[in-house]
Amino acid sequence: MQIPCRTCPLRALPTFQSLSPEELAVTEKLKRGELRVEAGMPILSEGSNSPQLFTVLEGQALRFKSLENGERQVLGFVFPGDFIGLQAAVMAEMEHSVTAVTPMLLCVFDRGDLVRLYQDSPTRAFDLTWIAAEEESMLAEALATVGQQGARARVAWGLLRLMDRAETAGLVRDGVAPMPFRQHDLADALGLSVVHTNKTLASLRADGLATLRDRTLTIHDRPRLERLVGTTMRRARTRPLI
Amino acid sequence: MQIPCRTCPLRALPTFQSLSPEELAVTEKLKRGELRVEAGMPILSEGSNSPQLFTVLEGQALRFKSLENGERQVLGFVFPGDFIGLQAAVMAEMEHSVTAVTPMLLCVFDRGDLVRLYQDSPTRAFDLTWIAAEEESMLAEALATVGQQGARARVAWGLLRLMDRAETAGLVRDGVAPMPFRQHDLADALGLSVVHTNKTLASLRADGLATLRDRTLTIHDRPRLERLVGTTMRRARTRPLI
DNA sequence: CGGAGAATTGAATTTTATCAACTGATGTGG
DNA sequence: CCACATCAGTTGATAAAATTCAATTCTCCG
Numbered sequence: 086m087q088i089p090c091r092t093c094p095l096r097a098l099p100t101f102q103s104l105s106p107e108e109l110a111v112t113e114k115l116k117r118g119e120l121r122v123e124a125g126m127p128i129l130s131e132g133s134n135s136p137q138l139f140t141v142l143e144g145q146a147l148r149f150k151s152l153e154n155g156e157r158q159v160l161g162f163v164f165p166g167d168f169i170g171l172q173a174a175v176m177a178e179m180e181h182s183v184t185a186v187t188p189m190l191l192c193v194f195d196r197g198d199l200v201r202l203y204q205d206s207p208t209r210a211f212d213l214t215w216i217a218a219e220e221e222s223m224l225a226e227a228l229a230t231v232g233q234q235g236a237r238a239r240v241a242w243g244l245l246r247l248m249d250r251a252e253t254a255g256l257v258r259d260g261v262a263p264m265p266f267r268q269h270d271l272a273d274a275l276g277l278s279v280v281h282t283n284k285t286l287a288s289l290r291a292d293g294l295a296t297l298r299d300r301t302l303t304i305h306d307r308p309r310l311e312r313l314v315g316t317t318m319r320r321a322r323t324r325p326l327i
Numbered sequence: 328m329q330i331p332c333r334t335c336p337l338r339a340l341p342t343f344q345s346l347s348p349e350e351l352a353v354t355e356k357l358k359r360g361e362l363r364v365e366a367g368m369p370i371l372s373e374g375s376n377s378p379q380l381f382t383v384l385e386g387q388a389l390r391f392k393s394l395e396n397g398e399r400q401v402l403g404f405v406f407p408g409d410f411i412g413l414q415a416a417v418m419a420e421m422e423h424s425v426t427a428v429t430p431m432l433l434c435v436f437d438r439g440d441l442v443r444l445y446q447d448s449p450t451r452a453f454d455l456t457w458i459a460a461e462e463e464s465m466l467a468e469a470l471a472t473v474g475q476q477g478a479r480a481r482v483a484w485g486l487l488r489l490m491d492r493a494e495t496a497g498l499v500r501d502g503v504a505p506m507p508f509r510q511h512d513l514a515d516a517l518g519l520s521v522v523h524t525n526k527t528l529a530s531l532r533a534d535g536l537a538t539l540r541d542r543t544l545t546i547h548d549r550p551r552l553e554r555l556v557g558t559t560m561r562r563a564r565t566r567p568l569i
Numbered sequence: 570c571g572g573a574g575a576a577t578t579g580a581a582t583t584t585t586a587t588c589a590a591c592t593g594a595t596g597t598g599g
Numbered sequence: 600c601c602a603c604a605t606c607a608g609t610t611g612a613t614a615a616a617a618t619t620c621a622a623t624t625c626t627c628c629g
Contacts, residue, residue, distance in 0.1 A: 093343075120387065150471040152475050154475075155556050171456075176464065177564075198487070200453070203449035210445055211442070214413075217463055225392060225402050226422070228470045228473060232517070235617095237618070239564045267576090269575080278619075283577060284578085287576095287577075299626090315394040315398075316395070319422065478584080509607070510608070521608090522588095522609090522610090525610090527611060570629105571628100572606105573626100574627090574628105577611085578622085587615080591609080591610080591612095593613100594607085597603085597605100599601090599604100
């Protein structure tokens with residue numbers, strides 16, 4: 086175990102709630118080690134019943150569901166601080182897959198320890214429910230966008246959501262976010278074809294709203310982009326880090 | 328308080344997990360009363376911070392998100408046994424609204440008591456996380472369908488999902504489910520126009536797959552419908568009842 | 570330098586939305 | 600009991616949006 090929770094660099098970010106010494110101790114006891122994952126490697130697979138859960142320390146990943154026709158729906162973009170595998174822990178098995186997009190460093194937990202956590206620390210247990218509820222509202226926002234909005238609004242929403250997640254994870258410098266995800270990933274998240282996504286991106290760029298290029302994302306005109314998006318976007322708030 | 332939890336008719340259904348006497352006692356202490364709601368009335372509103380949470384005893388409702396352009400995305404169909412308002416309890420406020428579609432009878436809880444539940448009963452706390460995770464995977468399934476499938480597959484999925492929920496709630500007699508939701512509601516759930524939903528329903532009916540008519544739903548050919556749906560549909564499993 | 574994956578562009582085609590009109594059931598007041 | 604209003608559902612014609620297909624260009628690595 087390389088990094089103890091108390092000195093985890095993520096905890097220093099304003100995004101994450103601070104823990105009491107007791108909570109920190111309980112959490113630290115859970116940590117089983119660290120895991121490095123190469124870019125492109127699967128972390129959890131739909132239908133599997135992984136004995137391991139993870140918190141992302143470094144790198145980015147994709148959550149997605151595969152369909153029988155070969156398509157896939159991207160459910161969300163995974164950033165440092167995100168907890169992976171709660172579903173596998175709570176339900177019988179994962180309902181979606183997670184794959185690394187960049188090299189990653191993961192903090193590893195044992196599924197079996199979760200039950201003990203519910204007994205030992207009500208506040209940490211509550212945090213797990215919070216995380217599940219948070220993911221639920223992210224998905225609801227995505228569904229509302231994909232179900233009811235046209236391509237421009239969808240792409241605008243996708244870009245703002247990506248920027249927000251990157252900011253939360255402390256990855257943005259000078260308004261520029263590193264963006265390892267490809268247009269194809271974005272298309273699969275928005276329910277659009279790659280071609281149409283590309284054309285819409287070009288149009289947003291031409292209008293001076295945002296640029297996705299060279300593995301980086303820049304928002305040029307946030308107010309106008311936000312006006313394009315038809316849903317009130319939830320800004321990330323401080324959140325628990327498991 | 329009319330019905331005590333121990334004699335709640337919902338608990339008799341095979342769908343719901345049975346509780347230990349201790350768990351039942353803890354749960355019963357939470358119940359604050361019952362509430363009748365007329366058809367069409369709002370139960371919880373997006374942005375509100377309701378002090379009340381509910382378990383549905385009778386009747387059906389819709390979860391949905393409203394967009395700025397006046398459209399709405401239906402996030403899910405609410406049936407007896409469903410828990411409403413977990414989001415308001417865990418996050419600061421509701422991210423979606425819930426409106427009664429039929430007259431309803433609700434079991435009422437106080438938001439503040441939830442925190443105590445996490446201290447008093449780890450297993451019941453775990454059940455709440457389970458519920459949040461369940462809703463998450465429902466939404467993921469919906470997103471995958473709306474994002475990646477054509478109209479026929481979407482409608483087929485919607486009908487099967489409705490039938491599954493009705494069966495789970497013990498509402499189906501002779502393969503026929505009462506269905507108070509309108510085609511318009513289904514359309515808003517699937518991200519299709521009412522007209523196109525109607526035409527697709529007609530086509531499924533003509534092909535002998537399913538009939539939605541006179542406020543009832545009948546599945547004629549489940550295997551073929553399931554083949555139409557491109558996702559492996561999760562069948563409802565036994566679940567906790569709060 | 571060469572090659573593979575990603576991004577971009579321009580049609581042609583398909584799917585879905587929109588518009589508009591009509592049917593059928595239900596309910597109300599005169 | 601009938602005229603009238605209302606609302607959900609149905610249908611056909613037309614318009615708009617997005618997909619698919621087919622190249623071509625660009626970028627990054629080995």
